[in-house]
Amino acid sequence: MATARTYDPELLRAEKRRRENMRRLKGLGLHALLIALLFVMLYPVIWMVFSALRPEAEIFGDMGFIPTNWTLENFVRGWQLYGNLTFTQFYINSFIICALAIVGNLLACSMAAYAFARLEFRGKWFLFAIMLGTMMLPIHVQLIPQYIFFLNIGWVNTILPLVVPKFLAHDAFFIFLMVQFMRSLPSELEQAAVVDGASYWQRYWRIILPLSMPALATTAVFTFINTYNDFFSQLIYLTDTDRMTVPVALRLFLDPSGGSSSFGGLFAMVLVSIGPVLGFFLASQRLLTKGIATQGIK
Amino acid sequence: MQVQFRAAPTRRSFLSGTAIALALAGTAAPIAAQDLAGEIRFSWWGGQVRNDKTDQIIQLFEQQNPGVRVVRENADFAPYWERLTIQSTGNNQPCAITMQSRWLATYARPDILLPLDDLVADGTLDVSGIPETVLNAGRGADGNLYMIPHGVFYFALMYNEQMLENAVANGVEPIEWPYTWDEYANHLRAVQPTLPEGAVATHNMGREPDAFIPWVQSHGEQVFDGSQVAFSRETAVAWFNYWETLRNEGVTESPEEMISENSALVEESNLANGRGYATNRPPNQLGSVQTVTNTVNPGATINIRPYPVGPDGTVGMDLGSNGIAIGANCAAEQLPIATAWINFWTQDTEAAGIYESDNGVVAIPDLATAQAEDPDTQPTQVRHIELYQQVVDTAKPVFWPAGGYQAMTDTLNRAYDAVAFGQLTPEQGADQLMSELQQQLSQASR
Structure with a gap:
């Protein structure tokens, strides 16, 4: 015979409270652990921030975390590297190269990717394989021939070796990234444009490119970071201190x-x-989200 | 970094270099400074302070030669050589190149650097006052002069005087140079118990080429004979045993600490941070070490002294040179500017005063003495010059074959690390050192 189970509402409430407290405690513990780990990871950066704000002589002498004496002297002296050279010039040089590299990569890589992803032509897969193969070439193999080539055409000590290749779809990784993205776009959208009489250029410019915003944003972000941090190429090709x-x-x-x-x-x-x-x-993150939200594909 | 050249010298570049040298050899007299006009590229390495001094010297030169512009090309030490190597493969090296005797052999070929003997012989390049032994450091394996030295650098033992005073107060006998390697080890053993908790008497130099070289040379042997290893296996075994004995007695660092202490940056050294009594460093760092010590350990003074002497009483220290070379690609119309620039840098009193022996003691003894006697010169810099003058007569400059310094650093590091971590015996470590070093030298000389 089945017996009806009875529940004491007070006991139920107490159990619910206990579970809630446990959940909160666990959450609190987890957050404390994450904050501690975050602090460990950020410690070098925080130490650097405080070191930048203390007098030079105290950086390795004052063992305290928070500076005893605060100063902006390091920023003033650091900005004026030496002689007439200041970081104003270096930032201008870096930003010009970054801006041109982004424009170049977005245009050239997306065009190459469109061809590989959506067009049919003889030798397409062979060329695609060669393009992928260039990603596997170590930089050391390319360094000297590239340098001699750019030297022979008079481009050394100019920004041209750093930006012109970007306009020639030089970064195979970004082509591959966009090819993969463009392949996922529904072909019906492009077919509709074909029915309307759109040319290859119009299909690329009006249909594919707006839909590829997330891939373009990713390319722009990584091109900026890669170019901004690129030490060796800029060391080799920009020798004059004014162009550093x-x-x-x-x-x-x-x-x-x-x-x-x-x-x-x-x-x-x-x-x-x-x-x-x-x-x-941060700015590109917003662009990325916007691109995903407006592309029309869910 | 291992720097190698595979490309054979081109006939054109060789002929153009020779033609320029011959053309200048025929010049009757050095070109007057006021006649100079044009532009040359000048490259050097260094940090913010040296860059500032170099820039001031260039400005002074440009003021004195209004028609001249010196295009500045500078970089940090390691990237400097990487860039120069790539530039040289494209025959695009600067006209005036800061060079170092330890790296010279890699570049000392007529298709990369211009042989300078003829320019010295006809007086175009003024080397008056530069001692012959220092000048010879600018010669390549083929005997040609490729670099005019402007600064002489060396490594020495650097120590904390406060720790020494404390040791002496606790009954340790002070040590006076010349002391032998064994006397120096006994001194370190005596100092160790008087040091603060956690400090060691000496940095473990078992893996340091700049300590191994004086050891080899003070024991009557050469380090290299051309591109051949010239020191004996017994000398290498004795070197490893010397440091292993001190390590096992707790007088020097454990292998782990030895590697972490290996940074070239002054700010990270045990000595500057009050965790070590002695180490080996180039004395041009004395001022920087003292500055850091002043903040960590106010009142402590850092001083320098020579390496121990060997059985024959000589110190065996290597003397290296920094100087300026001329690129073989330097155009004929630029060459007078390059030679005037070298003369200005090496001979001008005002330029030497600005530079203050920043990259080695100024090569001309009179200028060095004047700097040492100048009341405005930093005491640490005075000591740097004084110690150089003390050891210069008995030091033995090493001729470094192509890739030699990097090969010695790599192979000695690997061999002693294996010994210190117990993977190899000192005998096996010595065998590994000699075979790997010879292999690398042979590869670099091909």
């Missing part, structure tokens, strides 16, 4: 060969140099 960029200039604060180093200036300028990357990433 931010990553190259940042290396000039330390001297492992025996001379004096300026850690205060270095920390201050590293801190400033993080700003554009962070800002661009």
Whole structure:
């Protein structure tokens, strides 16, 4: 015989409260752990921020986390690297190269990707394989031939070797990324445009490109970060100190060969140099979200 | 970084270099400074302070030669050589190139650097006052002069005087140079118990080429003979045993600490941070070490002294040179500017005063003495010059073959690390060092 189970509402409420408290406690513990881990991960950055704000002589001498004496002197001295050279010039140089590299990559890589993703032509898969193969070539193999080529056409000590290849679909990774994205777009949208008499260019420019916003935003973000942080190419191709960029200039604060180093200036300028990357990433995140929301594909 | 050149010298570049040298050899007299006009590229390495001094010297040169522009090309030390290597493969090296004797052999070929003997012989390049031994550091394996030295650098033992005073107050006998390697080890053993908790008497130099070289040379052996390893296996075994004994006695760092202490940056060193009594460093860092020490350990003074002497009483220290070379691609119309620039840098009193032996003691002894006697010169810089003058007569400059310094650093690091971590015996470590070093030297000389 089945017996009816009775529930004491008070007991039920107490159990619910206990579970709620447990859940809150777990949440609290988890958050405390995550905050502790975050602090461990951010510790070097926080230490650098405080070091940039304390006098140079106290950076390695004052063991305290928070500076005893606060100063902006490191920013002033760091900005004025030496002689007439200031970070104003280095930022201008870096931003010009970054802007042209982004424009170049967005245009050229998306056009190449459109051809590989949506058009049919003889040797397409062979060319696609070669394009993928270039991603596997180590930079050391390309370095000297590229340098000699650019030297022979008189481009060394100009920004041309750093930006012109971007307009020639030089970054295979971004082509591959956009090819994969464009392949996922419904072909009916493009077929409708074909019925309306759209040319290849119109289909690419009016249909495919607006729908590829997320891939374009990703390309723009990574092109900016890669170009902004690119030390070696900029060191090799921009030799005149007036044409130095931010990553190259940042290396000039330390001297492992025996001379004096300026850690205060270095920390201050590293801190400033993080700003554009962070800002661009945050701005692009919004663009990325917007692109996904407006592309018409869910 | 291992720098190698695969491309054979082109006949055209060789001929153009030779033609320029011959053309200048025929010039009757050095070109007057006021006649100079044009532009040259000048490259150097360094941090913010050296860059500032170099810039001031360039400005001074440009003021004195209104028609001249010196295009500045500078970089951090390691990228500097990477860039120069790539530039050289494209025959696009700067006209005036800051060079170092330890790296010279890699670039000392007539298709990369211009041989300078003829320019010295006809007086176009003024080397008066530069000692012959220092000048010879600018010669390549083929005997040609490729670099005019302007600064002489060396490594020495750097120590904390406050810790020494404390040790002496606790009954330790002070040590006076010349001391032997064994006397120096006994001194470190005596100092160790008097040090603060956690500090060691010496940095473990078992993996340091700049300590191994004086050891080899003070034991009557050469480091290299051309591109061949010239020191004996017994000398290498004795070196590893020397440091292993000190390590096992707790006088020097454990292998883990030894590697973490290996940073070239002054700010990260045990000595500057009051965790070590002695280490080996280039004395041009004395001022920087003192600055950091002043903040960490106010009142402590850092001083320098020579490496120990060997059985024959010589110190065996290597003397390296920094100087300026001329690119073989330097156009004929630029060459007078390049030579005037080198003369200005090496001979001008005002330029030497601005530079303050920042990258090695100024090569001309009179200028060095004047700097040491100048009341405005930093005491640490005075000490740097004084110690150089103390050891210069008995030091033994090493001729570094192509890739030699990097090969020595890599192979000695690997061999002693394996010994210190117990993976190899000192004998096996010495065998590994000699075979790997020879292999790398042979590869680089091909």
